[in-house]
Amino acid sequence: xxxxxxxxxxxxxxxxxxxxxxxxxxxxxxxxxxxxxxxxxxxxxxxxxxxxxxxxxxxxxxxxxxxxxxxxxxxxxxxxxxxxxxxxxxxxxxxxxxxxxxxxxxxxxxxxxxxxxxxxxxxxxxxxxxxxxxxxxxxxxxxxxxxxxxxxxxxxxxxxxxxxxxxxxxxxxxxxxxxxxxxxxxxxxxxxxxxxxxxxxxxxxxxxxxxxxxxxxxxxxxxxxxxxxxxxxxxxxxxxxxxxxxxxxxxxxxxxxxxxxxxxxxxxxxxxxxxxxxxxxxxxxxxx
Amino acid sequence: xxxxxxxxxxxxxxxxxxxxxxxxxxxxxxxxxxxxxxxxxxxxxxxxxxxxxxxxxxxxxxxxxxxxxxxxxxxxxxxxxxxxxxxxxxxxxxxxxxxxxxxxxxxxxxxxxxxxxxxxxxxxxxxxxxxxxxxxxxxxxxxxxxxxxxxxxxxxxxxxxxxxxxxxxxxxxxxxxxxxxxxxxxxxxxxxxxxxxxxxxxxxxxxxxxxxxxxxxxxxxxxxxxxxxxxxxxxxxxxxxxxxxxxxxxxxxxxxxxxxxxxxxxxxxxxxxxxxxxxxxxxxxxxxxxxxxx
Amino acid sequence: xxxxxxxxxxxxxxxxxxxxxxxxxxxxxxxxxxxxxxxxxxxxxxxxxxxxxxxxxxxxxxxxxxxxxxxxxxxxxxxxxxxxxxxxxxxxxxxxxxxxxxxxxxxxxxxxxxxxxxxxxxxxxxxxxxxxxxxxxxxxxxxxxxxxxxxxxxxxxxxxxxxxxxxxxxxxxxxxxxxxxxxxxxxxxxxxxxxxxxxxxxxxxxxxxxxxxxxxxxxxxxxxxxxxxxxxxxxxxxxxxxxxxxxxxxxxxxxxxxxxxxxxxxxxxxxxxxxxxxxx
Numbered sequence: 047x048x049x050x051x052x053x054x055x056x057x058x059x060x061x062x063x064x065x066x067x068x069x070x071x072x073x074x075x076x077x078x079x080x081x082x083x084x085x086x087x088x089x090x091x092x093x094x095x096x097x098x099x100x101x102x103x104x105x106x107x108x109x110x111x112x113x114x115x116x117x118x119x120x121x122x123x124x125x126x127x128x129x130x131x132x133x134x135x136x137x138x139x140x141x142x143x144x145x146x147x148x149x150x151x152x153x154x155x156x157x158x159x160x161x162x163x164x165x166x167x168x169x170x171x172x173x174x175x176x177x178x179x180x181x182x183x184x185x186x187x188x189x190x191x192x193x194x195x196x197x198x199x200x201x202x203x204x205x206x207x208x209x210x211x212x213x214x215x216x217x218x219x220x221x222x223x224x225x226x227x228x229x230x231x232x233x234x235x236x237x238x239x240x241x242x243x244x245x246x247x248x249x250x251x252x253x254x255x256x257x258x259x260x261x262x263x264x265x266x267x268x269x270x271x272x273x274x275x276x277x278x279x280x281x282x283x284x285x286x287x288x289x290x291x292x293x294x295x296x297x298x299x300x301x302x303x304x305x306x307x308x309x310x311x312x313x314x315x316x317x318x319x320x321x322x323x324x325x326x327x328x329x330x331x332x333x334x
Numbered sequence: 335x336x337x338x339x340x341x342x343x344x345x346x347x348x349x350x351x352x353x354x355x356x357x358x359x360x361x362x363x364x365x366x367x368x369x370x371x372x373x374x375x376x377x378x379x380x381x382x383x384x385x386x387x388x389x390x391x392x393x394x395x396x397x398x399x400x401x402x403x404x405x406x407x408x409x410x411x412x413x414x415x416x417x418x419x420x421x422x423x424x425x426x427x428x429x430x431x432x433x434x435x436x437x438x439x440x441x442x443x444x445x446x447x448x449x450x451x452x453x454x455x456x457x458x459x460x461x462x463x464x465x466x467x468x469x470x471x472x473x474x475x476x477x478x479x480x481x482x483x484x485x486x487x488x489x490x491x492x493x494x495x496x497x498x499x500x501x502x503x504x505x506x507x508x509x510x511x512x513x514x515x516x517x518x519x520x521x522x523x524x525x526x527x528x529x530x531x532x533x534x535x536x537x538x539x540x541x542x543x544x545x546x547x548x549x550x551x552x553x554x555x556x557x558x559x560x561x562x563x564x565x566x567x568x569x570x571x572x573x574x575x576x577x578x579x580x581x582x583x584x585x586x587x588x589x590x591x592x593x594x595x596x597x598x599x600x601x602x603x604x605x606x607x608x609x610x611x612x613x614x615x616x617x618x619x620x621x622x623x624x625x626x627x628x
Numbered sequence: 629x630x631x632x633x634x635x636x637x638x639x640x641x642x643x644x645x646x647x648x649x650x651x652x653x654x655x656x657x658x659x660x661x662x663x664x665x666x667x668x669x670x671x672x673x674x675x676x677x678x679x680x681x682x683x684x685x686x687x688x689x690x691x692x693x694x695x696x697x698x699x700x701x702x703x704x705x706x707x708x709x710x711x712x713x714x715x716x717x718x719x720x721x722x723x724x725x726x727x728x729x730x731x732x733x734x735x736x737x738x739x740x741x742x743x744x745x746x747x748x749x750x751x752x753x754x755x756x757x758x759x760x761x762x763x764x765x766x767x768x769x770x771x772x773x774x775x776x777x778x779x780x781x782x783x784x785x786x787x788x789x790x791x792x793x794x795x796x797x798x799x800x801x802x803x804x805x806x807x808x809x810x811x812x813x814x815x816x817x818x819x820x821x822x823x824x825x826x827x828x829x830x831x832x833x834x835x836x837x838x839x840x841x842x843x844x845x846x847x848x849x850x851x852x853x854x855x856x857x858x859x860x861x862x863x864x865x866x867x868x869x870x871x872x873x874x875x876x877x878x879x880x881x882x883x884x885x886x887x888x889x890x891x892x893x894x895x896x897x898x899x900x901x902x903x904x905x906x907x908x
Binding site for chain 1: 413416494518530533534
């Protein structure tokens with residue numbers, strides 16, 4: 047009886063381990079398959095010409111994704127700054143300023159933004175945001191700016207909830223000490239609470255960035271998808287994700303492989319962002 | 335006690351998840367009672383895949399066909415012309431849909447039947463004064479040689495090109511009929527559209543919406559999806575984009591929608607083909623604003 | 629001077645808060661005001677056969693439920709067991725760090741890459757075709773990190789005294805886990821499940837490239853089917869009826885927002901149980 051039980055424990059533990067190993071296996075499969083499908087293109091086109099080339103013309107077998115990389119980086123950066131700062135302000139408001147009851151009402155509303163599917167954002171962007179941009183600033187409307195506006199709204203809930211959690215984790219003693227020294231509430235918030243929550247807030251920025259660079263369906267509808275380096279914020283752009291989703295259904299041969307290689311480049315950016323997130327968290331811990 | 339009920343809750347949730355799958359799978363099971371008893375009643379399942387532009391029309395035809403033949407199930411999947419022709423050729427689908435002409439290699443492996451013709455309407459903003467363009471002008475516009483509407487007798491407004499993604503059947507057909515392609519040294523057909531000045535929309539609707547919102551825009555859509563309330567279709571070489579003009583061949587920008595039969599063609603797909611080309615099927619074609627061939 | 633700056637700061641904060649809420653209000657009003665008139669019993673209960681003039685979403689709801697159900701049936705056991713291993717069995721060290729790194733990385737992969745992978749691996753390589761199975765397997769990997777993380781967290785919040793009590797009574801580790809620890813973590817797991825369901829239902833890219841676009845309820849796991857989000861994308865894309873697009877968007881938003889609300893309600897209940905409930 048006892049031996050039976052012991053064997054059962056063993057089996058269970060192995061089973062649990064296998065399930066955990068499935069996560070590792072899944073990641074390995076994803077990376078291996080994307081890279082395996084993309085590598086032939088890298089050897090045919092050359093990795094550097096692929097990354098630095100500025101002409102994307104599949105029919106002529108010209109594959110350069112520099113404009114897409116620029117578009118992804120610029121739109122993500124823009125969204126991280128605009129959406130990130132607005133989100134941080136909202137987090138400060140909810141955690142430190144707004145009365146409890148009001149914060150309790152605003153919080154679920156902001157989280158509601160996260161529940162709206164990305165197609166709806168794209169739809170709304172195409173019908174409402176794009177025409178407004180043309181009307182106010184001229185240009186084509188489908189532009190880097192439109193992408194930034196939509197992405198900013200989409201990363202807001204992530205930013206707000208993570209930053210608020212970080213701010214709330216700052217011990218009350220910090221604030222009380224600062225207030226006792228005669229600082230105003232606003233000074234305390236900016237000079238004491240915010241720096242104390244630095245690593246969490248930084249991590250919130252990084253994770254929002256990850257969400258922004260990976261967004262596809264909303265972006266496709268508002269970006270204009272022109273595969274050329276933008277010279278102003280009102281120029282149309284084609285981010286990496288849009289490049290894949292636009293052409294995958296039709297592509298074959300080298301063209302298809304080039305799209306997989308685009309996916310690998312995107313994956314590298316995500317890995318970079320993940321490493322930055324680790325550093326942000328560790329840096330914060332080391333500083334304390 | 336409470337713990338136990340919690341565990342049960344989890345089990346229940348898991349069961350519910352499984353059940354949902356089960357229900358979903360059973361939800362649409364077709365009751366066979368409507369199937370005619372007589373000899374020659376068709377039954378079975380076929381797969382039709384291919385062009386995304388042809389998909390809504392073929393799906394509509396399939397719905398009607400299934401109404402008449404209760405034992406038949408036709409699965410219609412839109413995943414691009416090339417993929418559809420390939421699937422018909424290698425037998426993974428009984429029929430393929432194509433919104434472009436077949437090339438020589440494809441012709442050798444499959445038999446194409448013209449389901450209908452589709453016009454490609456060149457559309458401009460409602461406010462645009464230019465309502466007639468020659469094929470050469472359209473070509474020059476998309477090559478980036480004409481950049482302002484005033485060169486064409488319109489307002490002083492920069493021309494904004496709205497094109498489709500590389501590989502789109504509509505784009506291929508449009509560029510081919512307007513002379514916007516050429517062979518390069520490697521023998522590939524290369525697009526001459528000035529990509530550095532074009533916006534790329536990923537669908538017919540995105541093209542119409544974009545053109546309707548921008549005074550200087552010009553784009554092209556399938557006539558079946560053209561909405562005269564939203565945008566204006568210009569005359570090409572003085573000929574309006576209408577069903578009659580396409581049928582007579584006077585309107586230059588047109589392409590066929592093909593149903594492609596390959597190695598796996600069988601009784602049901604033959605019957606469906608006949609239905610699609612029959613008077614009843616062609617009426618559906620006309621309803622969808624495409625040009626019937628019969 | 630100080631006072632003016634402070635006041636400016638407050639104004640800025642409130643403006644940002646108002647801007648966020650305003651954006652939400654605009655997008656919701658925009659979609660719902662156009663969508664709600666189109667949502668009625670007929671819309672929900674008829675099939676989508678535009679050729680016969682039918683534009684309901686019944687089969688598409690079944691397709692969505694089928695995808696969500698099968699995804700969870702795969703992801704929940706794997707995710708929960710993986711979390712149990714990580715929280716209760718694994719020793720701190722390289723293996724645990726590696727697993728945790730993989731889980732975090734999976735969470736960061738954009739859905740278009742899941743779509744690309746699912747298409748290459750499940751649809752083509754495994755020859756499952758565009759099917760319920762391909763898309764459920766792909767989505768299961770996608771939501772795995774959500775379930776693992778939430779379960780792990782829920783397991784951590786179970787007080788050590790529960791475990792010690794059970795072990796002291798002579799129960800084995802597995803028995804303690806199954807009878808004591810896991811049941812206490814159920815609400816946390818449940819809210820993760822609901823959250824994942826919302827994520828699956830709102831997903832477009834990964835479903836589009838794995839389940840295909842057939843507007844039919846799935847008959848077997850190898851049938852191609854269409855989810856609400858994909859249906860909405862196709863309606864928008866081909867301009868096949870703005871009214872139905874808005875109505876579909878409304879249904880989708882209501883379902884997902886409802887699921888999210890349910891998840892956070894359960895999560896709140898759970899935290900109450902361990903803080904307030906412990907005293908009774």
